Amino acid sequence: MTVSVYLSPSIPxxxxxxxMCLAWQKEKEAVEFRGxxxxxxxxxxxxxxxxxxxxxxxxxxxPGYVIVDEIMIEKHACGDANLIARHWPANPWHIEELAExxxxxxxGVYSFNPDDHPGAHNCVTWVTEVVNQVLGVVLPKVRQxxxxxxxxxxxxxxxx
Amino acid sequence: xxxxIRSFKTTERAMFINLEDRDSSVCVDFAEGNILLFEGTGxxxxxxxxxxxxxxxxxxxxxxxxxxxxxxxxxxxxTHVLGVTESVEEATRWLRKAAEIIRxxxxxxxxxxxxxxxxxxxxxx
Numbered sequence: 505m506t507v508s509v510y511l512s513p514s515i516p517x518x519x520x521x522x523x524m525c526l527a528w529q530k531e532k533e534a535v536e537f538r539g540x541x542x543x544x545x546x547x548x549x550x551x552x553x554x555x556x557x558x559x560x561x562x563x564x565x566x567p568g569y570v571i572v573d574e575i576m577i578e579k580h581a582c583g584d585a586n587l588i589a590r591h592w593p594a595n596p597w598h599i600e601e602l603a604e605x606x607x608x609x610x611x612g613v614y615s616f617n618p619d620d621h622p623g624a625h626n627c628v629t630w631v632t633e634v635v636n637q638v639l640g641v642v643l644p645k646v647r648q649x650x651x652x653x654x655x656x657x658x659x660x661x662x663x664x
Numbered sequence: 665x666x667x668x669i670r671s672f673k674t675t676e677r678a679m680f681i682n683l684e685d686r687d688s689s690v691c692v693d694f695a696e697g698n699i700l701l702f703e704g705t706g707x708x709x710x711x712x713x714x715x716x717x718x719x720x721x722x723x724x725x726x727x728x729x730x731x732x733x734x735x736x737x738x739x740x741x742x743t744h745v746l747g748v749t750e751s752v753e754e755a756t757r758w759l760r761k762a763a764e765i766i767r768x769x770x771x772x773x774x775x776x777x778x779x780x781x782x783x784x785x786x787x788x789x
Contacts, residue, residue, distance in 0.1 A: 516705075518685065518686070518704075519685070519686070519704040519705045519706050519709075520686075520704055520705070521704065521705050521711055521712075523702065523712065541700070541712050541713060541714045542712065542713060542714065543713070543714050543715065543716060543719070544701075544710060544713050544714075544715060544739070544740075544742065545715070545719050545739065545740045545742075549741070552740065552741075552742055553742065554707070554708055554709065554710060554742075554744060555707060555708075557710065557713075569714060571696075571698065571700070571714060572693065572695060572696070574677060574678040574691045574693045574700060575688050575691055575700055575702050577677065577678075578675065578678070578680060578687070578688045578691070579687070579688065581675075582687065584687075608696070626712075627712060
């Protein structure tokens with residue numbers, strides 16, 4: 505049994521901001537993936553348009569949602585070479601606790617600057633918090649949950 | 665970023681739109697009917713965002729001056745362009761199936777006749 509994190513790195517030249525998710529696998533079962541997102545319609549009406557939504561999320565929070573992360577499932581299934589993964593051995597209790605903490609549905613609040621809003625998360629900080637709560641502190645927190653900083657952390661792990 | 669659609673894809677778990685420069689920019693998952701938007705950093709993109717079935721207002725196809733079809737998602741008061749394609753038949757098939765999945769996950773699922781009407785509207789949009 506394993507607990508994993510998968511990170512799709514930020515690639516500015518490809519207009520890719522990146523994303524991170526949590527995953528786990530029981531013996532002989534499919535890998536479960538969970539991500540953390542927001543709903544556009546939870547933003548105030550004047551910030552819901554495609555040109556305005558980003559500026560709101562840097563300074564405010566909106567409800568967050570845990571999802572079955574089909575985007576990362578697809579990337580994983582397609583063998584996306586950019587994906588960075590880190591795996592830890594786990595026992596059944598870890599998996600049970602993880603499944604409970606990462607149950608799809610509304611969970612907490614979302615922000616692009618989670619450090620500025622106590623209790624808020626983005627995809628990186630949500631994954632970090634849940635993994636650390638279940639396994640002990642295995643991942644460091646990175647400033648504002650920035651993908652670039654977590655990418656460096658996971659690359660360092662890979663080199664060990 | 666052109667948002668030019670390279671392919672419409674359906675797997676056992678979900679449906680995807682792949683752009684020429686980005687795979688899986690849009691996803692409709694079969695289990696919940698959620699629409700996930702992971703379109704990147706462009707000014708016409710949402711990223712890390714979700715639209716729930718209850719907020720879904722439909723899909724539409726809009727013929728542009730270049731004889732291409734804009735694939736549009738309507739949710740709340742928003743009409744958002746998901747991409748541009750020349751293959752209206754393939755787009756229509758994908759959108760019909762995706763709308764059917766999403767509608768079936770709405771708190772009050774629409775009837776078959778209502779869905780048929782929406783497919784007709786889509787095809788004639």
